Amino acid sequence: MEEILAIKHLSKSFTIHNLDKHIEALHDISIDINEGEFVGITGKSGSGKSTVFKCIYRTYAPQKGSIWYNSKKFGPLNLAEISERQMIYLRKFEIGYVSQFLSIMPRTTAQEIVKQAVLEMGYVEAYAEQEANDMLEHFELDRELWDCHPSTFSGGEKLRLNIARAMVKRPRLLLLDEPTASLDHASKLKVRELIEQLKSEGTTMLGIFHDIEFMENLCSREYTMRAGKLTAFENLT
Numbered sequence: 001m002e003e004i005l006a007i008k009h010l011s012k013s014f015t016i017h018n019l020d021k022h023i024e025a026l027h028d029i030s031i032d033i034n035e036g037e038f039v040g041i042t043g044k045s046g047s048g049k050s051t052v053f054k055c056i057y058r059t060y061a062p063q064k065g066s067i068w069y070n071s072k073k074f075g076p077l078n079l080a081e082i083s084e085r086q087m088i089y090l091r092k093f094e095i096g097y098v099s100q101f102l103s104i105m106p107r108t109t110a111q112e113i114v115k116q117a118v119l120e121m122g123y124v125e126a127y128a129e130q131e132a133n134d135m136l137e138h139f140e141l142d143r144e145l146w147d148c149h150p151s152t153f154s155g156g157e158k159l160r161l162n163i164a165r166a167m168v169k170r171p172r173l174l175l176l177d178e179p180t181a182s183l184d185h186a187s188k189l190k191v192r193e194l195i196e197q198l199k200s201e202g203t204t205m206l207g208i209f210h211d212i213e214f215m216e217n218l219c220s221r222e223y224t225m226r227a228g229k230l231t232a233f234e235n236l237t
């Protein structure tokens with residue numbers, strides 16, 4: 001199997017100037033993922049899991065180390081060093097990120113949010129609308145809500161919309177940062193169903209889940225983090 005992501009000796013720290021504090025969020029992290037794999041990351045709150053994702057998605061710039069991603073369009077790239085333009089392309093076409101929080105665009109309806117994600121990729125209006133509708137239906141977002149602004153949605157509704165927006169793009173690499181945290185059991189099963197579908201289509205996924213049961217039989221390997229370091233590695237297959 002070909003490697004799609006190779007994180008090598010990644011370190012990230014934060015300085016909070018007004019408090020005169022220095023936080024070592026990641027220390028010498030190395031993780032690799034093969035194409036089509038679903039790899040899990042577990043660890044206590046504050047151990048650095050989301051920081052790894054934010055470095056991959058380049059929300060954060062790491063101080064040390066490299067993040068090699070084998071792009072379909074560009075070939076091997078170090079995400080820690082590429083231009084913002086290339087990173088924008090990758091976010092649009094190749095790398096998806098789902099967190100538990102929905103960043104709401106003002107005056108945009110739920111359906112438009114998902115549709116916009118497809119339009120961004122260059123598809124025509126009618127196709128984008130169909131894809132958006134299929135995805136909203138899959139996640140059983142009440143039809144009454146499709147033309148509403150999500151600012152008034154419940155936590156679970158916001159989350160389902162968030163997942164629909166990321167998954168409608170069928171990214172090659174999908175980062176799932178506790179996407180099921182506040183979902184009820186039925187919605188969790190929907191997410192699991194879609195993850196299984198994406199897996200069978202060859203999508204590579206890196207997931208953070210507190211709910212270990214949810215990950216069962218989904219992940220091929222699992223990394224455990226503690227205080228910014230990788231402390232365990234397990235092959236699950």
Ligand SMILES: Nc1ncnc2c1ncn2[C@@H]1O[C@H](COP(=O)(O)OP(=O)(O)OP(=O)(O)O)[C@@H](O)[C@H]1O
Binds near residue numbers: 015016047049051
């Ligand atoms: N932007 C930031 N500025 C300062 N400190 C930060 C920042 N982002 C993360 N941290 C710190 O880095 C450490 C790791 O945070 P991170 O969010 O990666 O943990 P986590 O394992 O994902 O936790 P959780 O499971 O609670 O989401 C924490 O101590 C956190 O306070």
